[in-house]
Amino acid sequence: MNLKYFIFLLICISSFAQNSEFPTAKVDSIVNRIQLPVFPAYQINIAKLGAKGDSVTNNKAAFDKAMALCKKNNGGTIIVPKGIYKINGPIHFVSNVNLKIEKGAKIKFSDNPQDYLPLVLTSWEGTILYNYSPLIYAYECNNIAITGEGTIDGEGGKTWKTFKAKEAKGKDLSREMNHNNAALQDRNFGEGYFLRPQMIQFFKCKNILVENIRIENSPFWCLHLLKSESITVRGISYKSLNYNNDGIDPEYAKDVLIENVTFDNGDDNVAIKAGRDHEGRANSATPSQNIVIRNCNFKGLHGVVLGSEMSAGIQNVYVENCKTVGYLKRGIYIKTNADRGGFIKNIFVRNIQLDEVEDCLYMTANYHGEGSGYQSDISNIHFSNITCNKASESGIVIQGFPEKKIRNISLKNIEIKSAKNAISNENAENVLMTDVFIGKRATVPSAAK
Template sequence: MMKFNYFLFLLISMVSFAQKGEFPTEKVDSIVKRIQLPIIPSYEINILQLGAKGDSISNNKFVFDKAMALCKKKNGGTIIVPKGVYKINGPIHFVSNVNLKIEKGAKLKFSDNPQDYPMVFTSWEGTMLYNYSPLIYAYNCSNIAISGDGTIDGEGGKIWKSFKAKEEAGKNRSREMNHNSVPLNDRKFGEGYFLRPQMIQFFNCKNILVENIRIENSPFWCLHLLKSQSITIRGISYKSLNYNNDGIDPEYSRDVLIENVTFNNGDDNVAIKAGRDHEGRANTLTPSENIIIRNCNFKGLHGVVIGSEMSAGVQNVFVENCKTVGYLKRGIYLKTNADRGGFIKNIFVRNIQLDDVEDCLYITANYHGEGSGFQSDISNVCFSDITCNKASESGIVIQGFPNKKIKNISLKNIEIKSAKNALSNENAENVLMTDVFIGKKATVPTAAK
């Protein structure tokens, strides 16, 4: 009973904060305190000791496999990758208690031959299935890290990029399997279906650290946090501009800290997801929740996105002290449609500096106008202390449904200096605006003469 009352108290508190337009700093602090960094044993192995060659030509796949096997035998350790360019014809599969340390001047350069990547249990755009292995893949692991000042290059701009034009049949097949509850063992993709693999995926893992590395040229999503918890992503940077190169995708994941990240992506910087349609709605006990994004530099398509694959629900998201470096299409973007169901609630965004965007703040329950029968609940969203230089389309957009209105939206201390369309507020209730300026601020009228 005490546990139930505690969570009920938290829920009531979050609603109260949203209604008042306040940022729940204590809640953020409690999440950060709960997140655990990985504990790595003292054993170390330098890949040069195992015969690695950083000449950008030799295949080092067997070296990384051997290093992981040695760490498993020792119950964990650090794999050191010194300066050099290491070609790897196939994926790296993690074991528990390992830190892959890529030192300054070192680059992992993965093969772009699809035949090098065997099928593994994974996910693709919100549907669980078997597909090409992510380039770096951890499944059922704990206490794992990727660190150092080196680079991971996914070689995604040639063969993998060509898959985009051929993926439609495979994508539609995966969605039909989702909607028809096809058993997982029958969801086999890989060769002939053209569904590109993620660059890095942590699946059903906990106590994760990704720190300071640079990610370039991913085939698909860059860093996918799938059904994982207690995650710290900090100090990393990107230059990954291929199709669907989302920076970070937490999905069915909780207790996530993303900080001091410099994005430069061909798609969303952070895209928070929670499964798709029928399959996602069947997993409502595993929403994406307790996600903190702070002190980041945004550049790409959208800054922070929730959805559209969010059918298990997304809650307790905190974004603060971020800014753009260059263009974004949309700054903060909450999107779902009538196929999804689920909920988006308790979203807090403050102290954001946007430059040139198409739309500054955008909330829609009718993404692409698709679907029917499963409208989503969107409530308790708080935006505060946000500036934007120019919105070439809309400053603020809120789009609900007549029979499923978006509820409890707080907009406080918002300044959008220029916008083609100032505000579109449709099918929403209890929208509170305090000190919101779109366009030139009105002056105090003078007495008529």
């Protein structure tokens, strides 16, 4: 080997190793610039507007009136006292409002799809369209919050659950419209298409706080952070086990802090997304970026997922100090395919404790083997201080394409005590492993006999 080339190679490897260190200063910078919402002193208790927490009365009018009063007063706090408050239809936020659900209080939404008409501008699996209103919906609002120690129940396990088996027509049409760049005004779904609404969606919002509440029984994704920024989600808990009950979905989102969350979901705990296919690539100026996930307890299908709808790109994601409290299929899951394009880069994961999983760390550019022509760029992915008791399938999986390799992967201080398959590594380059143990650690070699 040429001496100059060898020295250059050593410098590159040394630089990559240094760059793989968890960037605490960048995390601090993101967290410090996220702004918490600020509210006027005005407060209104919904009981004073005639709301009844008897689990039977429809309190839609009282909640609408409370929101209108807040708008008249340039914002305020809506207090929901102890009781079970049935609402036949959505809550639509205005700016500068804190919906405070007190301990012992529950908001229970109806499951009649007619209650969530007329259609609103929303998104469904990465495509912008008109559909049923999310149960709690904020569009182009600033300084908004859902707080308190109460519960939001989406009643998703009955009527909404039946939509899953009937959604193919609507799903396929939405993707066709995405690929054909159909005019937004023609993307009308709702009745007859069976696309379930999200439980909570913040769309084009800024300075958001979701704190300490409990989320149960969502029709679809639980908390969707769409084209929004400066977001804090902390101290919330879940028990939402219906189809596609992702816990938190940041999509085209930036400057997000997710911390001290206790998940128990029927799908991904956190799924970072950035639009689907042609529409996503057309929005490449607004990738999902600057997302911090820390001190969370995972339980459900997957812990942290990047993709598969990520066509505008995902970058600068920092996950640390998380653990499982029950089953996960996969711990950290990076997934995309040749329909998506875009990129996933600058991802840092450290101090993760996993119990029993199917796969511990999984990175694939060929999710479901779908698509062609738009292979994604996956690079600069760094894992450190990861422990896992058992992987019933694979410890570490890396799957790129021959012509588009996954690049610059560092694995440091990884211990998976048991795995059916240790490592599957194909079409990747510059994979650096330091102190990686899968199965029983080797000791000093035995002496010859």
